[in-house]
Amino acid sequence: MAHTAIPQLLRGTARIFPTPPALLRLKYSALCYCTMNGTMKSKKKTDHLERTANNFRQEVISPAKVCGITNESETVKRLRLAVSNKDFTFKAGQWVDFFIPDVAVVGGFSICSSPGLLEEEGVLELAVKHTVHPPAHWIHTQCTLDSEVALRVGGNFFFDPQPADSSVNLVLIAGGVGINPLFSILLHVADFLRNQESEGNGYKMETVKLYYSAKNTNELLFKNNIFGLMNEFPGKITCSFHVTQQSSQISEELQPYITEGRISEKELEKHVSKDTLWYICGPPPMIESISKLLENFGVPTDCIYFEKWW
Template sequence: MVCTAVLAIPPLLRSTTRVLPISSSLLHLRHVAFCYCTVNGKMKSKRKSDHLERTANDFRQEIISKAKVCGIISESETVRRLRLAVTDDQFTFKAGQWVDFFIPGVAVVGGFSICSSPGLLEQEGVLELAVKYTTHPPAHWIHTQCALDSEVALRVGGNFFFDPQPADSSSNLVLIAGGVGINPLFSILLHVADLHKAQDNKGTGYKMGMTNLFYCAKNTHELLFRKHILGLTNAFPGKIGCSFHVTQQSSPICEKLQPYIKEGRLSGNDLEKYISKDTLWYICGPPPMIESISKLLENLGVAQENIFFEKWW
């Protein structure tokens, strides 16, 4: 499940809403979602709030689009990555956003951050989600029942994104991820790579500054997308950098990863050299991590308006 809590919204980032006709099956999914949200909104229990409740005040597109599962990959022992084909050419998202995930026959609506780039959707008509196993109905369905050609429906939402326009001033980025909080930040990192490619190939578009990713996990096995991340650092030397932090590593670290691994928690000493007035900070992970890193950055002199975060549970 994903929940958004944004400290500030980046300047010059724009959201658009389109309204299109939807099929009877999507109308049914929308009805299920509406009833679920209405009924649960009236309950006065001490249970944990769900995705729809936690994101009720967040931006949402009006479009609900059909999607079909066209690929399933085991990203780790507990994380499954879905590749979803979307045929609706009006379906768009910004790097860092999430989707409401509607499953036929499952009343609970899922909320999962997109881990692919907007460019992949534009080029191939697909997006990807990396979902960790839990007993929550949508995640449980993905790990136990979802198969190739399974049909679902998606609606984009979220205030946490990076979507610079060509005329915007160049900025540096620092991305700080904890656990599966890497998902929206990996989407942003891929978008950054696409922006660099556009500059290198055409000399047009937004001019990116330096991007550094700090990724924290218990051990190296839980560092999702690590090979792809290292590939990006090699493809864009001096433009994209990364540092992996592990807190409970018990096995030897492979030789290829050693230059990028630091054992122990992320500290102010790791971050302070990247502080500048032109740097934007994006954080996603467990709430305690969000709070501690945000406070650490403020104590180091980072302006609140340059810190953006998304919490997940």
């Protein structure tokens, strides 16, 4: 499994980047604090570059053009970005530094599409919640089709098994917009399963279980996509949706999949095994609570991966 830590590549100034002058003036700030397995330490909301300085970053910064905009929910826009640079690649679960001309803050957003989509169509997708954070605000108020931005891939939080690696089960645990990198991983798993069926070789994927918690059913992103994957791969891909502040009646078609209340200890404990990897992304208190719970269950820390989103 390609989960080993990667030496620090970046320091604290923008001048080291081989970018156009307009991008060199940008100050780094974003929404995420990413880490691998191991001990977590709380940290103040500091600059994005400071928070992610020890994370892997590709050297290449690629121009990209917005080629699709849809409303994933009332508060989340889903962007489709065409990337022309053939050297631009990413692993399922990673994020991008998001450079916007004339916006003096750089965003950090997890990719929610699969690496396969980039390979086949030259595009990737982001799902961005509306906040006052300048890059997110720009996406919701000024971004249009054909808007031009620049992207650079980073992050140590990913699932990238190689053909000779041992098969594993995955448990993905998402809180709110923390679904983004986990949805990318889920789509990547689906690609492995399709290849198993059509080619019969390569990495042998076992099962994946997604636990996804949000305030209400309107904030459960990618619902229809996830249902489609569950129907395509019954028994291989399963999902349990949780809502914590549902005020309206849950629609009849969603009721079989929805649990009101938080993800329980009992639900998670039944997945504990030596062949299971755990990926968690969401608010820091949720991650800290679940990581501690898994360790109490005896899950080795090198089988627990997490990414915090502030």
